[in-house]
Amino acid sequence: MVAAPPAALAANTAYVFAYFTETPNMTGANYGLHLAVSQDGLNWSPLNQNNPVVTPTAGTLGLRDPFILRKQDGTFVVLATDLNGTDFGQNNQYLHVWDSTNLTSFTGYRRIRMHGLNTHTWAPTAFWDAARGQYGIVYSANNGVDVFMVNYTSDFRTVSTNQVYFSPGFPVLDGDIVVDGATFYLYYKNLSTGLLYGARSTTGAPNSYTTYTSGLRQGNSMEAPLLVRNNEGNGWRLWGDSFSPVNNDFYAWSSSNVGSNSWTVLNQRTYTPPLNAKHGSIAGITSTEYNALVTRWGLPSWTRLKSSNFPDRYVRHANSIGRIDAYPMEPYQDQMWRMVPGLADPAGVSFESVNYPGRYLRHSNYAIRLDANDNTATFRADATFYRVAGLADAAWSSFRSYNVPDRYLRHANYLLRIDPLSASASATDRQDATFRVTP
Structure with missing residues (x-):
């Protein structure tokens, strides 16, 4: 017994x-x-x-x-x-x-x-x-x-x-x-x-x-x-x-x-x-x-960003373009990020690719790309965001651009970009700009 x-x-x-x-x-x-x-x-x-x-x-x-x-x-x-x-x-x-x-x-x-x-x-x-x-x-x-x-x-x-x-x-x-x-x-x-x-x-x-x-x-x-x-x-x-x-x-x-x-x-x-x-x-x-x-x-050294309104999709890079795609995906590392202190302001955050170290999500003509850090002031600013309470759900997160502060990281037709989002933004726009930071 x-x-x-x-x-x-x-x-x-x-x-x-x-x-x-x-x-x-x-x-x-x-x-x-x-x-x-x-x-x-x-x-x-x-x-x-x-x-x-x-x-x-x-x-x-x-x-x-x-x-x-x-x-x-x-x-x-x-x-x-x-x-x-x-x-x-x-x-x-x-x-x-x-x-x-x-x-x-x-x-x-x-x-x-x-x-x-x-x-x-x-x-x-x-x-x-x-x-x-x-x-x-x-x-x-x-x-x-x-x-x-x-x-x-x-x-x-x-x-x-x-x-x-x-x-x-x-x-x-x-x-x-x-x-x-x-x-x-x-x-x-x-x-x-x-x-x-x-x-x-x-x-x-x-x-x-x-x-x-x-x-x-x-x-x-x-x-x-x-x-x-x-x-x-x-x-x-x-x-x-x-x-x-x-x-x-x-x-x-x-x-x-x-x-x-x-x-x-x-x-x-x-x-x-x-x-x-x-x-x-x-x-x-x-x-x-x-x-x-x-x-x-030990806990993971990387994070993923889960879409609020498409919760089966995660932020990833593909052919150097930022987008959200359905999980699972290959290469699976494309959805994995090191969220590091902002390159332009350590109070902000930057997203470094796990499988392409030294490359970061940044905006260019308002579209989000994965580019190598050339260590210019422009790149550092383009790759820096401020993490704030989620615009659609305060328990989640949104990311405001460092150098275009009226614009937020969001997806549109599954592609990532930064767009202006005011207090009167639609519910859909707010959801498009809200993510869960998760391993």
């Missing part, structure tokens, strides 16, 4: 996101364990400059679908699919496993064999089954049809014989299980319809779940549901990952009652997933753990 959590275990006030990365042309693909943190559970800051914090040293030497579980003793275990890249024809019987006290280091790396079938072992999730006094590890496999299998364990080293956990009569993929009081919730993808569904059980036992939600999807395709209870305890969020790296993004819903089959689509203005993130998991962490993660791994 695993001990109950210590009574003094602090309440969760922040979140950690585990994932791997891919981009449309795979230039940003990395199959190590990546972490991001958030204090609101919506807007995420990648750690370690979006590089992996640990990488498998056995098996395929890569991972997908990492899952973080806080164990009953308050520490963490990380499980992941043993798959390096996109060769889904591999049949691998193992999962990667690490232990961690607070996710600042990872110990005890091992692989555990889950079954002897000639099939895959994908997308693990895990939960504490109090009635058994063990953890259940659930994963996607195929025994003639795509099902969820389960093995039980007390130590994430030895596991019970695999058995079918959920096989509703149609193929399923990517289960995520959350235990809320006496109810077990299982969210999954129905491969026949391409939609996400929720099922529930009062015992969490194999083959005890009943689907209770309508099908959910945003975008063209979706997989990898992530069910998360808000730290405040007053609601839930459901995340879904778009199916392919070409449409690489996360979408989200919210609900005040996870059992009510009532999910509201969240506007993309309200959330920003980690850059290039793919299928992972989200766990609650304490303020102490949040601070330890930031101290150990």
